[in-house]
Amino acid sequence: MSSQVVPLVRMSGMTKQFGAITALDDVSIAFNAGEVHGLVGANGAGKSTLVKVLSGAYAPDRGTIEIDGAPVAMHSTLDSRRHGFEFIHQELSLVPKFSVLQNLAMGNWQRTGFGLLTWRELRVRAKEVLSTLGLTQPLSTPVAELSVADAWLVSIGRALMRDARLIAMDEPSASLSGEECQRLFAVVRELVSRGVAILYVSHRLNEVVDMCNVVTVFRDGRVVDTLRGSEIDKPALVRGIVGDATVLPVVAATGRRIAELSDRPALSLRGLSRAPLVNGVDLDVMPGEVVGLTGLVGSGRTEVLRMVFGADRPTGGEMFIDGKPYRPRSVVHAIREGVALVPEERRSQGLFLDKSIDFNINVATLRVLRSGPLRLLSGGRRVERSERMVKSLGIKTRSTRTPVRQLSGGNQQKVVMGKWLVGNSRILLLDEASRGVDVSARVEIYNVIRQQAALGAAVLVVSSEFDELTNCDRVVVLREGRVAAELGPDEVSESAILAASFAEHRDARPIPSLGSRS
Amino acid sequence: MSQPTATAMELETPIAPYVDTRRRSHRALGVAGKYGTIIGLALMIVILSIAAPGTFLSVDNFVNVITQNSLIAIVACGMTLPLVVGEFDLSLGYVASFAGVLSVGLMSHQGVPMGLAIVLAVLIGAVAGIVNGLLVTQLRVNALIATLGTGTVVVGLNYAYTNGVPVNLLPESRGFVNLALGKIAGIPNPVIVMVVVVIVLWLVLNRTVLGQQMQAVGGNRDAAELSGVRVERVRIWAFVIAGLCAALAGMMLASRVGSGQLTAGDGYLMNSFAAVFLGSAALRDGEFHILGTVIGVALVGFGFNGLAILGAPTFFQYIFSGGLLIVAVALSTVARRYARGS
Numbered sequence: 001m002s003s004q005v006v007p008l009v010r011m012s013g014m015t016k017q018f019g020a021i022t023a024l025d026d027v028s029i030a031f032n033a034g035e036v037h038g039l040v041g042a043n044g045a046g047k048s049t050l051v052k053v054l055s056g057a058y059a060p061d062r063g064t065i066e067i068d069g070a071p072v073a074m075h076s077t078l079d080s081r082r083h084g085f086e087f088i089h090q091e092l093s094l095v096p097k098f099s100v101l102q103n104l105a106m107g108n109w110q111r112t113g114f115g116l117l118t119w120r121e122l123r124v125r126a127k128e129v130l131s132t133l134g135l136t137q138p139l140s141t142p143v144a145e146l147s148v149a150d151a152w153l154v155s156i157g158r159a160l161m162r163d164a165r166l167i168a169m170d171e172p173s174a175s176l177s178g179e180e181c182q183r184l185f186a187v188v189r190e191l192v193s194r195g196v197a198i199l200y201v202s203h204r205l206n207e208v209v210d211m212c213n214v215v216t217v218f219r220d221g222r223v224v225d226t227l228r229g230s231e232i233d234k235p236a237l238v239r240g241i242v243g244d245a246t247v248l249p250v251v252a253a254t255g256r257r258i259a260e261l262s263d264r265p266a267l268s269l270r271g272l273s274r275a276p277l278v279n280g281v282d283l284d285v286m287p288g289e290v291v292g293l294t295g296l297v298g299s300g301r302t303e304v305l306r307m308v309f310g311a312d313r314p315t316g317g318e319m320f321i322d323g324k325p326y327r328p329r330s331v332v333h334a335i336r337e338g339v340a341l342v343p344e345e346r347r348s349q350g351l352f353l354d355k356s357i358d359f360n361i362n363v364a365t366l367r368v369l370r371s372g373p374l375r376l377l378s379g380g381r382r383v384e385r386s387e388r389m390v391k392s393l394g395i396k397t398r399s400t401r402t403p404v405r406q407l408s409g410g411n412q413q414k415v416v417m418g419k420w421l422v423g424n425s426r427i428l429l430l431d432e433a434s435r436g437v438d439v440s441a442r443v444e445i446y447n448v449i450r451q452q453a454a455l456g457a458a459v460l461v462v463s464s465e466f467d468e469l470t471n472c473d474r475v476v477v478l479r480e481g482r483v484a485a486e487l488g489p490d491e492v493s494e495s496a497i498l499a500a501s502f503a504e505h506r507d508a509r510p511i512p513s514l515g516s517r518s
Numbered sequence: 519m520s521q522p523t524a525t526a527m528e529l530e531t532p533i534a535p536y537v538d539t540r541r542r543s544h545r546a547l548g549v550a551g552k553y554g555t556i557i558g559l560a561l562m563i564v565i566l567s568i569a570a571p572g573t574f575l576s577v578d579n580f581v582n583v584i585t586q587n588s589l590i591a592i593v594a595c596g597m598t599l600p601l602v603v604g605e606f607d608l609s610l611g612y613v614a615s616f617a618g619v620l621s622v623g624l625m626s627h628q629g630v631p632m633g634l635a636i637v638l639a640v641l642i643g644a645v646a647g648i649v650n651g652l653l654v655t656q657l658r659v660n661a662l663i664a665t666l667g668t669g670t671v672v673v674g675l676n677y678a679y680t681n682g683v684p685v686n687l688l689p690e691s692r693g694f695v696n697l698a699l700g701k702i703a704g705i706p707n708p709v710i711v712m713v714v715v716v717i718v719l720w721l722v723l724n725r726t727v728l729g730q731q732m733q734a735v736g737g738n739r740d741a742a743e744l745s746g747v748r749v750e751r752v753r754i755w756a757f758v759i760a761g762l763c764a765a766l767a768g769m770m771l772a773s774r775v776g777s778g779q780l781t782a783g784d785g786y787l788m789n790s791f792a793a794v795f796l797g798s799a800a801l802r803d804g805e806f807h808i809l810g811t812v813i814g815v816a817l818v819g820f821g822f823n824g825l826a827i828l829g830a831p832t833f834f835q836y837i838f839s840g841g842l843l844i845v846a847v848a849l850s851t852v853a854r855r856y857a858r859g860s
Contacts, residue, residue, distance in 0.1 A: 309744070331746050334746075343741075348740060349741055352738050364745040366727040376725040379725070
């Protein structure tokens with residue numbers, strides 16, 4: 001990767017340790033203007049740490065940063081911003097109540113002679129930026145009313161307001177639907193053509209192959225491979241990311257056999273509704289069956305799971321467990337019926353980050369631990385149960401007393417699953433279980449799902465990832481809160497899912513039709 | 519214990535072109551927080567022992583400090599629970615005062631038998647806790663505001679009940695003072711009560727479903743909800759237990775003083791807060807826990823005792839008290855941030 005051109009940024013010999021863990025080990029890397037540079041690797045491989053060092057959020061233990069060939073010190077995020085570097089994280093740093101204009105203005109305020117804010121020039125600039133991004137909403141629209149995709153574009157817009165020279169994006173497509181992704185990619189291409197350098201951090205390798213000019217593969221804090229142009233292909237990336245570790249084959253779909261033996265669904269939904277997002281969903285899940293539930297963001301997938309889990313009340317329709325009417329009054333009630341939910345937002349809804357693995361595994365099933373005349377919790381049983389989960393799920397950790405914050409994303413997700421598996425849940429609801437999880441952990445998670453199904457659990461998997469859906473026995477596609485299609489194992493294909501998701505609507509954001517329940 | 523310090527030292531290798539000193543000082547502060555409270559306690563005892571060998575370093579004084587602070591320890595341990603679930607309770611000092619007045623008043627004014635008066639006085643703490651809990655969970659009033667409000671209402675009730683005049687113990691119920699002044703096997707009763715409260719609350723927090731659920735609610739309320747924790751019920755319980763402890767301490771205080779003083783327990787609030795926050799930085803990274811609270815109370819207790827022995831003027835005691843609170847909260851916050859590795 002030697003080039004005569006001086007790269008925009010060159011980082012050399014970057015090393016960063018956190019306690020005993022080496023997050024970055026002598027990493028050297030260069031980013032050029034007008035290129036999309038992909039950073040891939042398992043969670044904990046070092047790509048996020050590198051980005052954080054570049055942003056000034058972390059100080060490296062060793063190593064130098066050069067910008068346009070001149071060494072610079074990056075002491076804080078303000079320093080990196082001064083150099084025109086912008087960082088867009090998965091959790092967007094927009095203020096939902098503020099309008100698009102207010103959000104774009106943040107950090108770009110212009111003042112009059114009296115120190116008051118002036119909006120006139122900002123407005124002009126903001127309009128330019130929005131047209132670059134292809135956003136047509138008025139500037140006064142509150143960000144809370146935008147789709148996730150549009151909010152992403154506004155974040156990029158904020159970077160553009162500052163004439164960013166480099167924009168780092170962390171999993172930009174994670175919560176976008178297929179069509180929304182295409183809009184994002186178009187914007188990225190436009191930016192690159194204007195000479196902006198893009199750092200593209202993603203687990204979605206298909207995108208990386210499509211979008212990136214250069215890809216750097218990280219493993220265990222080191223750069224293991226750098227691919228350019230036509231060298232970039234998916235098998236090469238997977239080899240680099242996984243290394244010598246062999247990818248476990250997914251357990252064969254044994255679930256369907258059990259499903260055929262049983263004639264009564266473990267979970268049935270009939271006309272399940274919650275206005276305005278869910279408008280009458282019919283669905284059956286047999287014991288031992290893994291059913292995929294997909295659709296665009298906003299199609300009502302998550303809402304269906306939350307109702308089954310007792311977290312939201314339906315406004316209409318019925319639910320049955322083992323053929324018996326099931327009306328969950330609360331999450332506690334649902335759990336007692338053997339229902340478990342692995343929620344969409346792992347860190348904010350699934351985990352107690354500062355608590356130990358022991359705590360997280362046992363928190364939903366504490367009653368089991370009571371013993372003795374005082375009904376006090378047994379510490380020994382607690383550890384024994386979490387050790388069992390660590391072993392059976394392959395959670396990589398030194399001790400069960402480790403706070404889950406210190407685990408990688410994949411291992412964190414296994415802890416969330418362990419919380420339910422330790423308590424014999426019969427109906428497993430998983431919402432985007434493999435999001436932000438690296439390739440090998442993803443395979444392990446699919447295996448766990450399959451094993452549970454083989455043991456007789458009914459599994460309902462909400463996912464936007466095609467790979468994950470191909471592991472299901474059946475895929476149900478929702479559109480505007482209704483079942484749009486049901487695809488058998490031979491019918492599941494990316495195009496069939498997309499066709500069902502988008503049918504009739506060319507707009508990426510379906511408008512939920514109010515009051516049209518049949 | 520010395521390992522983190524070693525890592526901090528290694529950062530100073532000349533190879534590093536620049537080292538962010540703020541981060542390093544954070545790290546040092548994190549260590550200081552985790553063990554600093556205990557080191558601080560030890561240092562304070564050593565320094566005071568040298569400064570006032572005859573008066574400070576004596577069995578009598580130590581027994582005195584422990585007895586004096588046993589009641590504040592009860593308040594502080596109770597206060598730990600709302601903090602564990604992520605709430606504040608500012609009413610506890612006033613609840614303690616009212617419980618003290620009520621215990622004496624019920625005997626002197628209403629002629630209630632001593633045993634019943636004691637139980638009712640302690641139960642008033644549970645009532646205050648339920649009110650606080652309902653305000654916070656049902657009406658969604660910010661806990662600081664809600665408990666400040668109930669606390670002030672309690673002050674009002676206190677004045678209404680007494681007409682602003684302290685309540686004295688009638689001669690026939692002099693036995694009440696034995697509750698606080700008596701001893702069992704040579705150990706003062708308040709110390710025994712404190713030890714029982716500490717053990718019970720430690721067990722509640724670490725070895726019961728309720729206590730684990732409190733920690734879950736404090737750790738991540740959404741995740742707790744989705745793990746089947748009845749979040750609101752758990753939060754109400756935290757306020758109720760805190761109120762009970764405060765009322766128990768207030769009643770014991772009235773027994774020690776031998777009368778119901780209107781503002782006797784008010785001072786418990788600030789010093790308990792300082793103790794709980796100091797304790798949260800001890801051993802664990804900014805997490806509130808009972809053992810830490812006990813260490814915090816010891817630090818605060820010996821500090822004030824030392825100041826008194828050294829003859830510090832009153833104004834300085836206030837400065838010490840306020841300063842300690844600020845230092846305690848800062849240490850607790852830094853310890854938490856350090857634990858998260860930012």
